[in-house]
Amino acid sequence: MSKYIKLLIFILILAIISAAILFIDSSTDNMNKLMPEISEGIVKGDKDYNDAVELVNNKNYKESMNKAVSAGKNYNTSLNKLHILQNNFSSDVNQVHKNYINNVILEIELKIKAVDKLKDAIGSFEVNYNSTGSGYAVEANDFMNESMKYKNVRDSLVSDNPKLFKQNFII
Known part of the structure; x- marks a missing residue:
């Protein structure tokens, strides 16, 4: 085998390994990059909800x-x-991080339900259906x-x- 072919094979193997390393960007790194944005959305959502x-x-x-x-x-x-993070978990994500993300998801899903009930309450109060609005407000x-149970977990x-x-991972 000529030196030229050996060099091409070496370069090809090196290129494949490099591509694999770049492609396997760790899920933990992705979580660390996205958590500040996720946290900001939750904080803003909480403030808007409380203001509402x-x-x-x-x-x-x-x-x-x-x-x-x-x-x-x-x-x-x-x-x-x-959900993007959750759907792209790879082997480098440990069970504690998975539990953390799963609990944040459950927490936010409940907050979205609360927002929906609050909007129902607002609509009821606007048309003076105060009893119905109060019921929706209690549900919210x-x-x-x-x-809060999921936040505590x-x-x-x-x-x-x-x-x-x-520090930037924590919400």
Whole structure:
């Protein structure tokens, strides 16, 4: 075999290995890159949700609905990014990180349900169906309270495994 062919084979193998390394960008690295964006969406969603509740209490239904819609968009954006992470888990993701992501997803899904119930409540209050609106508001509050259970699990995962979580990974 000539030196030229050996060199081509070596370069080809090197190129394949390099491509594999680039292609296998670790899921943990991807999580670390996306978590600040996901966290920001959740924080903004929580603020918008709380603002919406305050505006409902002040009978400012139009602005309240705008804030509720914004909260839903922020939560959905974060949820979509989490689903992308979840669908691309590779072997480098340990079970603690998987549990963390799964708990964030469950938390946000409940927050989205809370937003939907809040919007139902706002619509009812606007047309003076106060009893119906109060019922929806209680359901929204229940969903938010239930979402806190998943946040508490996440917090426990972080406190029990501090070496597994970089500061920018935590929501």
